[in-house]
Amino acid sequence: MIRVFVVAASPVVRAGLSAVVATSSKLTVVGTASDLDALTREFEQLQPDVLLLDVSGHFQELVWEKLLSSQQQPYPAIVVLTDELDSLDLEAALRAGVRSILPSSSTESEIVAAVEAIALGLVVLHSDTIEFLLPLKESSVRDKQTTNPVQALTPREIEVLQMLGSGLSNKAIAKRLNISEHTVKFHVSSIFQKLSVSTRTEAVTVGVRLGLIML
Template sequence: MPQIQNSMPDIIRVMVVAASPVIRMGLAAMLDDSPKLTVIKSLADIDSFSEEIVQLQPDVMLFDWNESNYELISHSSQFIFATIILIDELEDIDLGALLAAGIKGILPQNSAELTMIAAIEAVASGLVVLYPEVINNLQLQKESISHGKIDTNQIKTLTPREIEVLQLLTSGLSNKAVAQQLHISEHTVKFHISSIFQKLDVSTRTEAVAVGMRLGLIML
């Protein structure tokens, strides 16, 4: 019987990307403690070092996700290497967009050391790693579609957070007010509204609310 070849390298070469120097140093130190991993580079962001990333050819990228990174999900070339993201608010993510961008793992930022190391080893061997809460949020998105009888051939799925933002738009709240209500930044609110417009194929808040009501996404 032929033996199955294990594609995982003997030593997994990891690149750490985190805007915070404290988080960056902490992740690198934690991973270097594992005999199976070696951190080849720690970066503050992806955009500034995209050429260096290609040159170094990491086996896995561990990426501390934050609100300023949301626009990156549409740039799949950024994730040509197996990438795990650590994210604070799992409800904010659009799972389909992340997977389409080449993300191979999604974990909470407060994941335990053993969980992160196990996820890196799994992704390095070609697997996709999703934390249970990610699966639960995906199920909520599916239930929203089912409840509203949305034709998924016509629009993309709104995330639970985008539905919350859309609901608040019915009250005519400003971006600042929406941000205060949801305890997120105005930058994140702007991103969510832009995403809502794109997914619902509208260009104004009024149109978004009208379409949302018609699809059963929001209630007055």
């Protein structure tokens, strides 16, 4: 049996995903939680093979922050259900253990198939995810051909960079995007690292030069 741990902020969604998992004779739910901390505490005892993770809205920001900032993740292979593909950094997600990205509108059979597949060591991307990522990949290739050195920013990071260019503080950006100030700091740090800069002014200057933002 493939042991699945379900994480979703909403108790209704947790119940629904658990019911979906139960439709397969190959899968069993060993636990559910509203956040990743519960999985961390119970990992040794439960030993799940797959983490089925629903991320949406503000909860998504918090989950990615935790997944990407932790240096020693105890998490198993991860299936992510999301309705916000534009905020995903695929490379960082794969490093964090994500092995499948599906839209929240996925059918029961698609979710079950993804869980079973990644338990076998495969990577599963829904066609909607691939169609979204291809333009980003092509843009990234063009950037690497015309400029050296800079890693591609995610759409959310570009949005934050644009607000930096407008002179907004972290607190103002957090309010504008309806996210926590800590999450804004996380995005700013990632922008600095990807653009190889150390100040907001440098980040905005590089962003303008690369055509990422306009002042």
